[in-house]
Amino acid sequence: MSEQVKIEQEQKSNVSAKDNILLEVKNLKKYYPVTAGFFKRKVGDVKAVDDISITLKRGETFGLVGESGCGKSTTGRTILRLTDATDGQILFEGKDITKLKGSSLRKFRRNIQMVFQDPYASLNSKMMVGRIVDEPIRNFTRQTSKELEPEVKALLSKVGLREEDYYKYPHEFSGGQRQRIGIARALALQPKLVIADEPVSALDVSIQSQVLNLLKEMQTEFELTYLFIAHDLSVVKHMSDRIGVMYLGNMVEVGDNNAIYKEPLHPYTKALTSAIPEPDPLKKKERIILEGDVPSPQNPPSGCVFHTRCPAAMPECKKVIPQLKEVRSKHKVACLLYD
């Protein structure tokens, strides 16, 4: 533990006390090349993430919402350096991490941990729960499993499992309990940032609320910052302080969670909030039904990427790419309607 404290102190001294920003993503781009033919000639790009910027303050939860294929998971994976960014900067505590290599990259990795979507696929079925949870610590320190046992057991009881569960294997647990194991593993290193990629979408509603509550409890206990990625706007709204709405690799709107829900500005956000079926049969709300499907990111529409499905599209939308602009206080939108 003493080693860890030392590293933390070191990192703290690098950052000025005033600096409250943990993560700053600047103009991040991630393109996947599309190849064809025998020589794998490059014929185009899939623009999974196209020029997005996010600022995350310490202790806050930033929610990323969007439909499948909008690039929200790619954003998370790029911040973790699981894939490398094509362009742009990711500043973690002021340091650009996109260029890190070797041992400095390895050292950095302990600061960010991830909770995955599928609790059935993300745990090694041949490993005991204790090994799964202590593996990240063993990876970064010289401590053995035996030395770590009390610490890991304490962590297990913190996430709502029992100490005996240390000796069990993943198949003995239900989906919700497995997700608790996944959360314990993410917290084992006491990271600063946790990226939760659809942590509850594979779970039933009654279990979903347990896991969401646990994530909130852990946030206060370990002073965590979350990047919370999900497609379900009601879940994201419940968890987040601020929300970013993504569409086809672009950030179309960023704002406080209430602002996004109460006064959505972008036509896409409006459609998204209205499409959520509310569990109240008496409230018949006006639905904005979007036509068609999300276009392919390999061949995105010109101008505003949403213009093909937008109910408020104007002729300019085909030509001009809208920029993210602050139109209300702390509420940014990328749409020509607000120019």
Added chain:
Amino acid sequence: MTYKQQEKDLLKVKKLHTGFYIEGKFHHAIEDINLEVKPKEVVCVVGESGCGKSVMSLSIMQLLPKGISKISDGEILFNGEDLAKKTEKEMNKVRGRDIAMIFQEPMTALNPVFTIGYQLQEVLFNHSNINKKDARKRAIELLREVGIPRAEKIIDEYPHQLSGGMRQRVMIAIAIALHPKLLIADEPTTALDVTVQAQILELLKDIQEKEDMAIMLITHDLGVVADIADRVIVMYAGQIVEEAKVVDLFTKPKHPYTEALLKSIPRMEEVTDKLNTIQGVVPPITNMPEVGCRFVDRCHKAFDSCKKVSPQLGNVNGDQHLARCLLYEKCYPSDYSEEKEEISL
């Protein structure tokens, strides 16, 4: 229930028990299911994974794998005929023509090596003496009906060329090809994005009105239920625990499980720090308690009798609102006598 009402039911399931052989032993997946679907009605079946809602729908369609599963008891009356007693050949005439089904995953439900048109026309050829030209015409018509653009082109394409929402539209087109009286939809929107889900739900509502058919929609999403249902059936651990008209269920839930379920969903308009939760998990079917309520370990209103007395489905509020909970006097089994007076509501 009077005889006249009985006559009106399109589908009537009586005391249905279905189970599986697991490691040589027979376990019930659903027990004592009683339900009716009236013509032109939308009935939603909700419940968490493993509660038996899909087993129920597959039992009605007789699509459960032979050998490892068995309908051990009960009747499935469709227009007065018992489907459970029909042979495979007779069932094939019912499926598609009288009852159609759409599934959760439109990619696996469609055959990847045949064109959309082939799969659509297959239904028409199997059930009627239609010639090729007319079948193609009808197929294009059907695709238009479910809102597929460029239907003349899409008909010659393969499932992988379509998006998830489009595939689900094709599935719906196949399902309504022969004007079935009942459509069973098993989680039809779960694999889709919200904006596409909204499209498909609108489409189902439209078609239900146009075709005058009944829909039995199986889902875990209470938001979808509130949107589309006339009547709701809540299942828990293989049993029906509550049945009510949609407004009654959402405004006056009677079973503690339904109540807790409604409270545990994050709502858009409310700001809460902590969500209500239901502790614990559903008991596995290999380890169901033999007597008592199946929800007892997770129920915050449980009392002593809950572990000893198996509650029955009883009328709790008017004639249309049923629940299975010992909080209500009508849910005690008929042979139960002791302690009855002590229960206070």
